[in-house]
Amino acid sequence: MNEQKNFIAIAVKGNGEMWGGHFGMAPFFLIYNYDAGLIEKRENPFGAGHGKHEHHDNPKLIVELLKDCKIFIAKRMGAESKKKLVKNQRINPFITKKDDPQLALCEYLKFEE
Numbered sequence: 001m002n003e004q005k006n007f008i009a010i011a012v013k014g015n016g017e018m019w020g021g022h023f024g025m026a027p028f029f030l031i032y033n034y035d036a037g038l039i040e041k042r043e044n045p046f047g048a049g050h051g052k053h054e055h056h057d058n059p060k061l062i063v064e065l066l067k068d069c070k071i072f073i074a075k076r077m078g079a080e081s082k083k084k085l086v087k088n089q090r091i092n093p094f095i096t097k098k099d100d101p102q103l104a105l106c107e108y109l110k111f112e113e
Contacts, residue, residue, distance in 0.1 A: 007039065008032040008108070009069040010101045016041075018099050021048065023074035023081070024062045030101050031069065042066075063089050073104050 011019040011026030019026035027047040031039045046061055059081060066072070072085065073094045085091040094111070098104040 006034055007069040008034070008071040008073060008105065009042075009066045010073040010104060011075070012041075012101055016101065018075050018096070018101055018104060020075050023072055023077045023093070024059060026074070029066060029069075031066075032105060059084065063091070071108065073101075073108055 009029040009031055011023045012028050012030050013019050014027055016030070019028075024044075024046065025048050026044055027049055028044060029042045031042055033039050042065070044062075044065065046065070063085075070090070071092050071094060073096060075096060075098075077093050077095060082093045085093050094108045096104040096107055098107055
């Protein structure tokens with residue numbers, strides 16, 4: 001993993017569509033680099049279908065899993081989680097209604113312009 005912290009994590013289902021649940025429960029994360037595009041599809045050992053949901057008590061587990069990412073894109077995320085990510089971790093959460101991760105990424109990039 002690259003420690004430059006210039007990557008973007010997008011919460012997705014196994015089929016690659018946007019995950020509709022809370023960010024930390026996503027089975028996978030698509031990891032994008034601003035310059036190189038899609039880097040990898042990273043499995044979430046704490047996500048839906050894995051039976052390990054410790055991150056609800058310890059959100060730092062997801063932050064550690066995605067330590068190379070400074071942007072989290074999701075369809076849902078708790079309000080308190082968003083505040084903590086910004087304040088404590090300097091991670092920028094972005095909520096979208098898009099079903100396609102590419103469209104969600106484009107929406108985020110347009111929003112940041």
